[in-house]
Structure formats: C-alpha cells, structure tokens
Amino acid sequence: MVCLLKRYAEFFPLTPNTPLLSIGEGNTPLVELCNLGAKLEIELFAKFEGLNPTGSFKDRGMVLAVSKAVEEGSSGIICASTGNTSASAAAYAAKAGIKCHVILPSGKVAKGKLAQALIYDANVLALRGNFDVALEMVRKIADNLGLKIVNSVNPYRLWGQRSGAWEVCDEIGAPDWCVLPVGNAGNITAYWTGFFQYMKKGLIGSIPKMVGIQAQGAAPLVKGFPVPEPETIATAIRIGNPVNAKKALAAARNSNGMFLSVSDEEILNAQKELARKEGIFAEPASCATLAGLYKLKKEGKLPKNIRVVMVLTGNGLKDPQIVDRVTSSPREIEAKYDVLKEAILSC
Numbered sequence: 507m508v509c510l511l512k513r514y515a516e517f518f519p520l521t522p523n524t525p526l527l528s529i530g531e532g533n534t535p536l537v538e539l540c541n542l543g544a545k546l547e548i549e550l551f552a553k554f555e556g557l558n559p560t561g562s563f564k565d566r567g568m569v570l571a572v573s574k575a576v577e578e579g580s581s582g583i584i585c586a587s588t589g590n591t592s593a594s595a596a597a598y599a600a601k602a603g604i605k606c607h608v609i610l611p612s613g614k615v616a617k618g619k620l621a622q623a624l625i626y627d628a629n630v631l632a633l634r635g636n637f638d639v640a641l642e643m644v645r646k647i648a649d650n651l652g653l654k655i656v657n658s659v660n661p662y663r664l665w666g667q668r669s670g671a672w673e674v675c676d677e678i679g680a681p682d683w684c685v686l687p688v689g690n691a692g693n694i695t696a697y698w699t700g701f702f703q704y705m706k707k708g709l710i711g712s713i714p715k716m717v718g719i720q721a722q723g724a725a726p727l728v729k730g731f732p733v734p735e736p737e738t739i740a741t742a743i744r745i746g747n748p749v750n751a752k753k754a755l756a757a758a759r760n761s762n763g764m765f766l767s768v769s770d771e772e773i774l775n776a777q778k779e780l781a782r783k784e785g786i787f788a789e790p791a792s793c794a795t796l797a798g799l800y801k802l803k804k805e806g807k808l809p810k811n812i813r814v815v816m817v818l819t820g821n822g823l824k825d826p827q828i829v830d831r832v833t834s835s836p837r838e839i840e841a842k843y844d845v846l847k848e849a850i851l852s853c
C-alpha cells in the first residue's frame with residue numbers, strides 16, 4: 507500500500523523537501539457492525555483506528571506533523587499527552603531520528619501507552635498535574651527551547667487527521683452521521699474539515715451530522731464551560747479545557763450535529779458489548795461513541811435506517827487494566843482430565 511502522505515498528496519501541504527515518513531499509518535478497516543446495527547435499527551460501521559501502527563488515529567496527524575518538523579529543521583518535538591499522542595510522537599520521532607519529549611499527567615496514563623513511549627525511547631516526564639496543566643506548560647516552553655509542539659495545536663496534526671474522513675468517503679461515500687469521542691476536540695474538527703473539503707471538490711454531496719461524545723466527568727462542550735478537575739476512566743478524553751473547542755462547536759453547528767455525554771458505566775458496558783457482539787476490542791474512550799448511540803436510541807433521538815460511522819479511535823490492548831473492572835479472572839483448575847471436562851460442560 508502506498509503511504510498515507512503519498513496517497514493523499516494532492517490534499518496535503520507537501521513540498522519537494524517534505525520527507526515522506528511512514529510506518530504504515532492509515533488505510534484502517536471500515537467494519538460493518540451487523541449485530542449492533544440490527545439492535546440499533548441503523549446501518550452501523552466502525553472505522554477501526556486502533557489498527558494504526560501505534561494503535562490510535564493520532565498516527566494520521568503525527569506522520570504529517572513530524573515530517574513537517576523535520577522539513578523545517580527541528581531537532582526535536584514535544585507534546586503533552588493523555589497517552590496516545592506520546593506513543594505516536596515517540597514512534598515517528600524514532601523513525602525520523604529526532605528527539606521526542608513527552609509530558610504526561612502522572613498516574614493517569616494507560617499502561618500500554620506508557621510502555622510505547624518508553625520503548626520508542628522518548629524522554630518521558632510524569633507531571634504532577636492534569637493534561638490541561640501539562641499542555642499549558644508545553645505551550646510555554648516549546649518555542650523557547652526550539653522544540654516543535656506536536657499536540658493538536660499544531661495545524662499539521664488536524665490536517666493529517668482529515669484523511670480518516672477521506673478514507674470513509676472513498677469507501678462508502680458520506681454517511682448520514684459521523685460519531686466521535688471528544689477530548690481536545692481536534693479529531694471531530696479534522697473529520698468535519700475533511701468532509702467539507704471533499705464536498706467542495708464535488709466528491710460527496712453533503713456533510714454528515716457530526717456527533718461528539720464526551721465522558722460525563724469531562725464534558726466541557728456539553729456543559730458550555732471548562733471543567734477544572736476532569737475525571738473519567740476513559741483517560742484519552744479526560745480533558746477539561748479543549749484547545750479546539752471553538753472549531754468543534756462550529757463543526758457540530760454547521761453539520762446540524764450535537765454533543766452529548768455518557769457515564770463511565772455506560773462506556774464500560776459499551777466496550778463489553780462491542781467486544782462480545784462484534785469481536786472488536788477498542789479502548790474506553792472509543793467506546794463512548796457506542797454508548798452515545800445507545801443513549802440516543804433510548805431517548806428516541808436516533809432515526810431508523812440511517813447510515814452511521816463511528817470512529818473507534820484507539821486499540822483496547824492499550825489499557826489492559828480496565829478489563830479487570832469488567833471481567834473476572836480466569837478460573838484456575840487442576841491439570842486433570844475430569845476436572846477439565848467438568849469445567850467445560852458446566853460453563
């Protein structure tokens with residue numbers, strides 16, 4: 507498969523000096539979820555972004571942000587992260603041979619994501635403060651130290667992430683609805699912009715209704731004001747003051763869309779449901795999308811027979827500890843034929 511930057515070269519701000527980095531990002535599967543779709547009485551698809559090289563959609567934006575950083579002569583990049591941005595930044599910095607500094611909220615990053623940043627050999631710093639504080643500090647220090655910031659305030663991040671919307675359209679055209687989990691509100695903005703660009707080019711007829719789902723304890727876009735102490739088990743969207751709030755609100759407004767919030771319990775139930783009915787293991791933040799659809803269905807706000815794409819932003823393997831909360835440990839048995847037989851027959 508030709509790499510993402512080359513495949514969509516006409517839509518990206520590339521120059522002859524842009525290195526076309528790639529570790530195999532994009533081209534993720536659009537999976538039809540027949541079982542859950544039937545239950546919700548809609549035509550439901552999942553864009554499974556957890557199958558990107560570092561396990562989240564962040565790779566789509568990071569590949570362009572790091573390529574441009576190298577083109578501009580940066581010797582290093584820096585980011586604040588709830589986990590996935592750091593994993594992706596560290597991987598692309600490794601590929602490009604530049605230094606990567608990541609600032610994480612101490613104790614609030616899923617195990618798998620931390621492991622990624624460490625194995626890619628980023629300079630990993632655990633800050634005593636939440637993500638919003640970490641990002642504020644990174645924004646202050648980046649320029650002074652000549653480091654390129656690769657959070658979603660970097661315009662190339664969102665530009666690269668538009669490719670998710672393009673891939674959906676290239677495969678099935680524009681869906682009626684596009685549902686995304688919302689943290690810093692960059693991805694929903696990127697998808698809307700991607701759809702808008704395709705519409706202007708005449709490649710699709712209309713823009714899907716953009717539906718953003720937040721966690722109840724971290725729902726500034728639902729409430730209409732920042733949340734000083736955001737809290738949710740879905741650590742990827744544990745953000746109280748989204749930097750792309752204005753753009754995301756405009757995306758929802760311009761597409762006749764909406765924001766809503768779901769509880770941690772609803773998120774965990776949706777995660778189980780997705781795994782058990784469709785065979786897809788996505789991280790909690792991603793499953794907020796399905797939880798949101800269930801909620802809308804219950805409230806009678808989900809039209810029948812519409813075509814819906816939900817963006818499953820990250821891989822479930824990144825956060826194995828969360829599984830302990832929704833499942834029980836395997837039953838240990840003696841290595842005896844009769845014991846095994848009984849255990850199988852009694853299940």
Ligand SMILES: *Cc1c(COP(=O)(O)O)cnc(C)c1O
Binds near residue numbers: 590694
């Ligand atoms: C980053 C991330 C989000 C939130 O995306 P924003 O662009 O910050 O709104 C959601 N889910 C996962 C898995 C993420 O890594």
